[in-house]
Amino acid sequence: MRTDDEAGPPAAVELTLAGPAAGGACVAHRDDATWFVRGGLPGERVMARQTGAKGRGRIRFADVVEVLTPSADRVVPPCPAAGRCGGCDLQHVAYGAQLRWKSQVLADQLQRIGRISTIGSVPVHEAVVVEAVPLPGRPDGLGWRTRLALSTDEAGRPCFHGRHSDELVAVPGCVVTVPELQAGFAGRWAPGRRLAWALGEQGAVVDGEPAGSAAPVAVPGWTVGPTVVRQAAGCSWLGAVGGFWQAHAAAPDVLVDAVRRALAPASGDSxxxxxCGVGLFAGALGAEVGEGGSALAVEGDRRAARLARRNLADLPQARVVQADVQxxxxxxxxxxxxxxDVVVLDPPRAGAGAAVVSAVAAAGRARAVAYVACDGGSLARDAAMLGQHGWELSGLRAFDLFGMSHHVEAVATFRRS
Ligand SMILES: C[S@@+](CC[C@H](N)C(=O)[O-])C[C@H]1O[C@@H](n2cnc3c(N)ncnc32)[C@H](O)[C@@H]1O
Structure with a gap:
């Protein structure tokens, strides 16, 4: 009799892939089950191996192991570690098709979860267009990442985590990382460490985990330290090397511009x-409302709130509260x-949730709310709740700030309906 160990991996099955779904997979139907298949493209016929299941097998997860009928949008992944490294899941998709993929998924989420059929008067599937954010001299979707979290293996090599496991995948470089941090991949590091790398105006900076612990460094020109200084929206921002900051090199400027356009803050506004993280939007908008206005920023992380206070110290109209928003x-x-008068919220991936959304919706004087979202499903859930409270999604910009992965960043504007 065969034991489970002897049974080996499940046999691959043939699937025809329909449209893209949230999380980087394509949908397929077979054996009365809905399959979420990674590594494929819409329209492809593939052999795929099941990696998991839920709902008594009615939902199944699988990875493509062979492409029988390739899509015209299939390309050779630019990174040799694609498929093993857990970082990028759309490397096999031509860049233009990545943008269409992400636009469709975000529009589907807003429609299905958020019950939103139009944005302004435009049908949601026409209104949602994920915009490329090209960087000078860099190929589409590559060379954008300015902040990384890595681990080192027993040989001290920099590694990312594997796709379905905690396995460490040593990488000789990373195609989505900015050129200024590439030298770190050839560096010699202490084994068994967690490292944070960031690019600032002083160049590449590395910090060990926990923050502030010295990380041995053998890369010429790199500095070791807990903080980094970045330029964005015409100002300097002090941040923690391992703390939150928008990772794409152009993201802070692009998002500040989109939020400014969404809210049109006026002198004297509150x-x-x-x-708020280290205060990016409060700083940019606070400067516009002037000393006759006010900018109140709320952040849960103690270190980020402290840095936000330093970053906003030259704006007497700004105040930072360290607190859980709820x-x-x-x-x-x-x-x-x-x-x-105007509210920005930029919650983590899980979204803001009912209590915070209700409180924002009850802001009696507010003209507009700008919701900066890194997760379409959470945005859609919160948008549905704002809708129930009488706030309409009146505009949406979406940006490809995570080239080669399924992630997308959106700035949604809500106004009273
Ligand atoms: C997506 S980041 C946005 C940061 C900032 N707006 C920026 O663009 O740099 C989300 C921030 O929310 C903070 N955060 C997460 N959960 C929180 C909570 N429940 N209450 C307050 N802050 C929270 C995180 O520490 C992080 O700084």
Whole structure:
């Protein structure tokens, strides 16, 4: 009798792939099950091996192991570690097709989860267009990442984590990382460490985990330290090397510009920036409202809030509160929201959630809300709740700030309907 160990991996099955789904997979149907298949393209016929299941087998997950009928949009991945490294899941997709893929998934999410059929008066599938954010001298979708988290293996080689496991995948370079950080991949590092790399105005900076612990470095020109200084929106920003900052080299400027256009802050306005990180939007909008206005920024992470205070120190109209946004709302934040003219929220991947959305929706004086989203499903859920409270999605810009992966960043504008 065969044991499970002897049974080996499940046999590959033939599937015809339909459209893209959230999370970088394509959908297929077979054996009364819906399959989410990674490594394929819409329209392809593939052999795929099941990697998991849920819902008593009615939902199955699989990876492509052979392409029988390739799509015209299939390309050779630019990175030799594609498929093993967990970082990029759309390297096999031509860049233009990546943008169409992400536009379709985001529009589907807004329609299916958010019950949104139009943005302004434009049908949602026409309105959602993910825009490329090209960087001078760099191929489409490559060379954009300015911030990385890595681990070193027993030989001290820089590694990313594998696709379905904690396996460390040593990489000789990373095609989505900015040229200025590539030398780090050839560096000799201490084994068994977690490292954060970031590009700042002082060049490449590395920090060990936990933050502030010295990381041995053998890369000429790199510095070791817990903080990094970046330029964005015409200002300098101090950040933690391992802390949050928009990773794409152009992202801070692109997003500040989109938020400014969405909210059109005027002199004397009161601005609230929820989930402010080191103060990017509060700083940019706070400068526009002037000393007659106010900018209140709320951030949960103690270190980020401290850095935000330093970054906003030259704006007397700005104030930073270190708090969990949900608790802040419950403990009097709603009163501050009641006098806001415009609100920005840029929550983590899970979204803002019902309590925060209700409080923002109740902001009685607010003209507009700009919701910066890194997850389409969470944006759609929160948009549905804002809709129930009488706020309409009136505009949306979406940006490809994560070339070669399924992720997308959006700035959604809500106004009272
Ligand atoms: C997507 S980042 C945005 C940061 C900032 N807006 C920027 O663009 O640089 C989300 C931020 O929310 C913070 N955060 C996550 N959960 C939070 C919570 N429940 N309350 C307050 N802040 C939170 C994180 O520490 C992070 O700085």
């Amino acid at each position: 601005v609230i920036d929820l989930y 608790r802040w709302v419950a403990k009097g934040g709603s009163r501050a929201l009641a006098t806001a």
